Each structure stands twice: as structure tokens, then as C-alpha cells.
Amino acid sequence: MSLTLGRNQILGILGPNGAGKTTLLRVLTGILPPNSGEIVPLAGQWPKIGFKPERLHFPERMKVRQYLTMMASMSGYSRRETPAAVDQILQLVGMTSAQNHKISKCSKGMRQRIGLAQALLGDPDLLILDEPGDGLDPIGQQEMRAILQMLREQGKTILMCTHRLNDVKALCTDIAIMSRGEIVYTSSLSKVTESSGNTQIICDGNLDTIRSLLESLNPGIKVIENRVELAQEALSLRRDVLRLLLSAGHDVLRIERPEASLNDIYAKMIRQ
Amino acid sequence: MIQRITTLTNYLFYRLINSMSLGFYLLGAFAFYWLTFMQRTPEPEYFILVIGFFGLLISFFSTLSVASMANESKSYPLFIRLSSRIEFLIALITTSLLFTLILQLLFALLVLLRNDPELTLGRVLEIPPLWLSINILASVVALQASDFISYGWSRVCIFGLLALALVMGDNDGATLEWLADIFRNIANQSAASGTAQIQFSQALNASADFLTGDFMGSVGSIFNGLFWPFRAIIDGVLNGYFSSTQAWAPALLLIFASILFLLAADFFSSRDMILRED
Numbered sequence: 380m381s382l383t384l385g386r387n388q389i390l391g392i393l394g395p396n397g398a399g400k401t402t403l404l405r406v407l408t409g410i411l412p413p414n415s416g417e418i419v420p421l422a423g424q425w426p427k428i429g430f431k432p433e434r435l436h437f438p439e440r441m442k443v444r445q446y447l448t449m450m451a452s453m454s455g456y457s458r459r460e461t462p463a464a465v466d467q468i469l470q471l472v473g474m475t476s477a478q479n480h481k482i483s484k485c486s487k488g489m490r491q492r493i494g495l496a497q498a499l500l501g502d503p504d505l506l507i508l509d510e511p512g513d514g515l516d517p518i519g520q521q522e523m524r525a526i527l528q529m530l531r532e533q534g535k536t537i538l539m540c541t542h543r544l545n546d547v548k549a550l551c552t553d554i555a556i557m558s559r560g561e562i563v564y565t566s567s568l569s570k571v572t573e574s575s576g577n578t579q580i581i582c583d584g585n586l587d588t589i590r591s592l593l594e595s596l597n598p599g600i601k602v603i604e605n606r607v608e609l610a611q612e613a614l615s616l617r618r619d620v621l622r623l624l625l626s627a628g629h630d631v632l633r634i635e636r637p638e639a640s641l642n643d644i645y646a647k648m649i650r651q
Numbered sequence: 652m653i654q655r656i657t658t659l660t661n662y663l664f665y666r667l668i669n670s671m672s673l674g675f676y677l678l679g680a681f682a683f684y685w686l687t688f689m690q691r692t693p694e695p696e697y698f699i700l701v702i703g704f705f706g707l708l709i710s711f712f713s714t715l716s717v718a719s720m721a722n723e724s725k726s727y728p729l730f731i732r733l734s735s736r737i738e739f740l741i742a743l744i745t746t747s748l749l750f751t752l753i754l755q756l757l758f759a760l761l762v763l764l765r766n767d768p769e770l771t772l773g774r775v776l777e778i779p780p781l782w783l784s785i786n787i788l789a790s791v792v793a794l795q796a797s798d799f800i801s802y803g804w805s806r807v808c809i810f811g812l813l814a815l816a817l818v819m820g821d822n823d824g825a826t827l828e829w830l831a832d833i834f835r836n837i838a839n840q841s842a843a844s845g846t847a848q849i850q851f852s853q854a855l856n857a858s859a860d861f862l863t864g865d866f867m868g869s870v871g872s873i874f875n876g877l878f879w880p881f882r883a884i885i886d887g888v889l890n891g892y893f894s895s896t897q898a899w900a901p902a903l904l905l906i907f908a909s910i911l912f913l914l915a916a917d918f919f920s921s922r923d924m925i926l927r928e929d
Contacts (some may be wrong), residue, residue: 408731410924428731434928436725438662440669450659491909609750 380562382555384505389537390526391547392567393645394557400540403432403557404507407538426536429503431494433510433540439483443474446482447496454501462619464500472496473522487514495526506530508539512546524549554641556648564648571644578614580607580621583630593623652738659729659742660749667750672716676709676750683708688762696888698759698768700838703782703884704753710786714747714793722799737916740794744912745791747790748783756783770928777893784901787862788908794915803919809911819867819874827871834859847902882902 380403384390396401405411406418408430437446444465451461469475472492479486486494491514498506511527512520527537527550541547547554547568554571556564582605586593591601599613599621609613624631667673687701719838721743733739762768794800795809818843820825838855861867893900 382784410727410730412921412923430728430731432724432727434724436723436928438725439668441665449658449662450728450732453655453729455654501732 382562382565384536384538384553386534386536387531388553389531389539389551390553390555391551392538392540392555392557393542393544393547394540395649398488398557399560400557401509402560404430404509404538404540408507425558426504428505428507429498429500429501430507431498431509431511433513435490435494437482437490437493439481441482442479443482443489444469444478444486444492446493447478447500450497450500456501468496468499471499472526488516491515491523492521495523499530504536506537507537509544510541511539512541512543513612520546544645548641556645558649564644568641571641577608577611578617579635580609580617580624580634581605581632582607583632586624586629589623589627589629595619596620652734655733656711656738656742656745659739661746662729663721663742663750663919665719666711667717667746670671670716670720672713674840676713676754680705680709680754680841684758688766692766693762693768695768695770695774696772696891698762699778699781699888700775700885702755702759702762702787705758706782707789709754710747710789711752713750713794714743714790715797717743717746717750718794718797718799722927724928727924730924736920740912740916740919743799744787744790744794747793748786751786755786765895774891777888780901781888784904784908785884788904791858791908791911791915795911799913800919800922802918802922809843809914816874816877819871827867828871831859831862834862877907880907 382390392400392403402411408415408428423599441449447465447468448461451464452458455463466475469478472495474489474492474496477489481488482490482493491511495508495511498508508527512523522549524546527539531537531552539546539551551568553565553567555562585605586602586607593602593607596616596619597613599610600616601608601610607624609617610619619629683705687705693701721739726739730736730739763770772796796806801809834855838852838859841855842849842852880900880903883893883897887897887900
């Protein structure tokens with residue numbers, strides 16, 4: 380298994396339950412030693428890692444600030460630096476007003492924020508997040524996305540496992556799809572959305588009269604009612620197609636290039 | 652590293668004193684006091700040995716309690732921040748020893764105030780190396796018994812070896828004699844029941860001879876040596892002074908503890924850290 384992840388990147392790892400996503404994260408964080416082989420960081424040196432596990436368990440009787448102070452101390456902040464570092468993180472995750480709440484009294488969304496806050500303490504180079512949006516309401520999810528986006532802009536590298544394709548679409552720069560313990564697909568998100576959508580030429584009326592003529596140009600051309608679909612291999616013939624349509628007296632209403640759906644690619648990869 | 656160990660120790664101590672276990676330890680301590688000191692004014696040697704034994708028990712069980720608390724998924728974010736897993740083990744042992752020491756000192760203070768044993772300064776100075784070495788050894792032995800450290804057959808191996816050492820290493824070989832007598836009795840009964848059992852009877856007699864033979868005697872003395880420090884401590888305390896050889900006993904216990912700690916660290920470093928989800 381090989382993964383490349385650079386600065387300013389957010390890699391989303393997708394996969395069905397049992398694909399090995401969480402195991403991969405555990406191996407990367409050193410919680411689980413690999414059964415065989417070894418992990419070799421490309422940069423030669425292990426980055427500083429921040430980790431938010433999927434299921435968040437905290438010492439329930441502790442207060443939010445008390446817990447983060449402990450984590451700051453574990454991350455190497457001196458006693459003098461700790462209060463400022465904790466203040467900054469609390470502000471970043473929007474928990475300043477809840478800093479004196481007992482963790483047991485915090486909602487699921489607040490617990491996600493505490494999980495993210497502890498992962499961020501120590502200024503890690505690589506942030507590993509298991510299901511970061513889990514349990515958050517729509518506004519909470521938006522805020523979480525904004526925080527992760529901001530972290531990316533600050534130069535952080537983020538590796539996240541999720542089931543939520545919307546999170547991947549909104550956040551990730553790259554995706555990897557896992558199935559049965561292996562990475563079966565990797566790509567940048569922009570390439571995914573560019574890659575496989577057919578170009579569609581929508582006309583004002585039914586094209587049955589010139590269907591055979593159009594389809595004879597290339598097998599990648601399909602006529603369906605009032606639209607012509609051009610697959611990637613037939614895209615170079617778009618001018619000819621347009622000329623034929625106009626000469627047959629049809630008006631072209633619009634030309635569309637719908638994005639390939641991440642869901643489709645995901646489903647295709649998993650089925651394979 | 653020191654900062655991480657200190658933070659972890661504070662955290663584990665906080666967890667321990669905020670858990671139900673604290674109540675059990677306090678109740679246990681009062682029950683122990685009631686059984687051992689309520690009715691008497693103790694002699695100094697009784698005071699030293701019984702409270703030493705109390706420390707051994709508390710140290711063993713508190714290590715198990717702390718290890719169980721550390722074995723929860725709450726510890727994941729802590730593990731990520733360690734440069735070596737040994738830091739966690741050191742914090743765990745330190746927490747348990749700190750807790751034991753506090754409880755042991757409070758217990759001793761209670762006995763001193765209520766039962767007023769006649770302790771001289773000389774006898775008081777004997778106490779720290781004895782209690783500390785016993786507590787440290789008990790704590791490290793408990794590590795081997797906890798789910799947090801051991802896995803698979805490691806626990807069975809360690810405690811099987813310890814049980815074997817206890818059987819083989821008793822002072823006068825009485826356990827082996829007892830076992831050999833049982834074998835001989837069964838052999839005699841088998842021989843009396845008919846010729847078909849003669850081979851079985853001979854095998855049992857041979858095993859009995861082996862158990863009481865020279866080889867097992869030598870093995871027994873080696874295992875016997877393992878328990879020498881405990882006997883030396885008890886003898887030294889009862890005599891009221893330690894001979895120059897007996898004075899090495901606490902140091903020897905610490906060497907045993909170091910070996911067991913290294914073993915625990917080795918198990919722990921290669922363990923899957925799949926912690927308990929609660």
C-alpha cells in the first residue's frame with residue numbers, strides 16, 4: 380500500500396465498513412503494529428501526528444479546559460505556554476464559552492470539537508481524523524469543514540476517513556478508495572470530477588430524424604430524444620456534430636458537461 | 652519525557668482517586684486494620700512485617716486497577732503523544748506506588764496513634780528499603796497479570812513459572828516429598844490390584860524417586876534461591892538486625908523487579924493497542 384500526501388492536502392479515505400480504513404489509521408498512528416512490512420515515510424522522518432479517533436471517549440469528570448491543559452502538557456507545552464495554547468485551540472474550535480463544562484455534560488457535537496482540539500494541540504504536521512463530521516448537526520458540519528479548510532490553508536496535511544461523500548466533496552483535495560484492506564483507487568478530486576462525464580448537447584426538439592447520421596460518426600456518440608451525448612473519445616467531433624444539428628434546422632439550447640458523480644465512482648470501485 | 656511521565660502519572664492518579672476503587676481500597680484497609688491490629692499493641696517486628704504485607708497487597712491490586720483504567724480507549728490520544736510506550740509503564744508503576752505509599756503511611760500512622768508500638772529510630776530506618784522494594788516488586792508482578800500488558804500465553808507462562816518456583820522452592824522440599832508420597836501410594840494400590848497395572852505402578856514409583864532425587868534437589872535449591880530475599884527480610888526483621896548478607900535482600904528484590912519490568916516492557920512494546928471501548 381502506498382499513499383502520497385503533501386502539504387496543504389486533504390486526503391479522504393473512503394470505503395465500506397470493514398475495508399480497513401480505521402486499521403490503516405491505527406497503523407499510521409502506531410497504535411497497531413503492522414502484521415508484516417513496515418511504514419516508511421517518504422520524507423524520511425515521521426511527521427508530528429495529531430489524531431482524532433472515531434469513537435470519542437474522554438475522562439468524563441474532567442472539565443474541557445482541564446482535559447485540554449493535560450493534553451497540552453503531553454504535547455510538550457511548558458507550564459507558561461499552556462494557557463495561551465489552550466485558549467487559542469478553544470477559540471479555534473468554538474469552545475471558549477464551554478471551557479468550564481464537565482465533559483460528561485457536553486453534547487456529541489461538542490465532543491467532536493474537543494476531539495479535534497486535542498488533536499490540534501502540539502501543532503501537528505499531519506492530522507489524522509477518523510469520521511470528523513460524525514454526530515454534528517448541519518451547522519456543526521459546516522463549521523467543522525471551515526476549520527479543516529482553514530487548517531489546510533495554514534499548510535496542514537490532513538488524512539481523514541469518512542463515510543460521508545459530501546464531506547469529501549466539500550473538503551478533500553485527494554481521495555483514496557479502500558476495499559478489503561487495499562487501496563483500489565487514488566486520484567485528486569478535481570480529476571475525479573473531470574474524468575468521466577459525457578458532454579451533452581441539448582437541442583430544441585426530437586433528433587430522431589438525424590439520429591443514424593449522428594451515431595454513424597463515432598460509436599461514442601449517442602442520441603437520446605432531444606440530446607446528443609458525446610463520450611470522451613468522440614469529443615473531438617463536437618464541431619461536426621454541431622454543424623450537422625444546425626444544418627438540420629435544430630437550435631442548440633445549451634452544451635453541458637455534467638460532473639461525474641463521486642458516488643458512481645465509489646460504487647464502481649467497490650463493486651470491482 | 653519527564654513532563655509526559657509526570658502528566659500521565661497525575662492523570663492516572665486523578666482517575667484512581669476519582670473511581671469506585673478508592674472506596675474499596677479504604678474499606679479493605681479498615682478491614683485489614685481490624686483483623687491485624689485492632690486487638691493488640693504490636694511488637695515492632697509485627698508492625699514492620701504486617702504493614703509491609705499490606706503494602707504488597709495494595710501495590711499489587713492498585714497496579715491492576717490503574718492498568719485497567721489505562722486500558723480504555725480514552726488513552727488513545729495519550730498514546731499518540733508518547734515517544735516510547737515505556738513512558739506509560741513508568742507512569743503506571745509510579746501512580747500505583749504513590750497511591751500505595753500514601754495508603755501505607757496513613758495506615759502506619761493510624762496504628763502508631765491508636766496502638767502505640769514501641770519503635771526505636773533504628774527500627775524506623777529499617778522500614779523504607781523493605782517496604783519500597785516489596786511494593787515495587789508486587790507492582791511489577793501485577794503488570795504481568797494485567798490485560799493491559801500481557802497477551803496470549805505470556806501471563807500463563809509467567810505465573811506458571813512462579814507457581815512452579817513456589818512448589819519447587821519450598822525450604823525443605825516438603826511439597827515434592829508430599830507429591831512423591833502420593834505417587835507411591837497410587838503405585839502401591841495399582842500393584843495390589845493386579846499384574847496388568849504393574850507397568851503403571853513402576854512408572855509412578857520411578858516418578859516418585861525422580862521427585863525426591865538429587866536432580867530435583869538441585870533444581871529445588873535454585874528455585875529456593877529465588878525466595879531467599881523474602882526469608883532474609885523476615886529473618887532480619889524478627890532478629891532485630893540484618894546480617895551483611897541479609898542486607899542485600901531488598902536490592903535483590905529490586906533486581907527481580909527490574910527483570911520483570913523489562914519483560915513487561917518487551918511485551919508492551921509489541922502489543923496491539925486495541926483498547927477497551929466503554
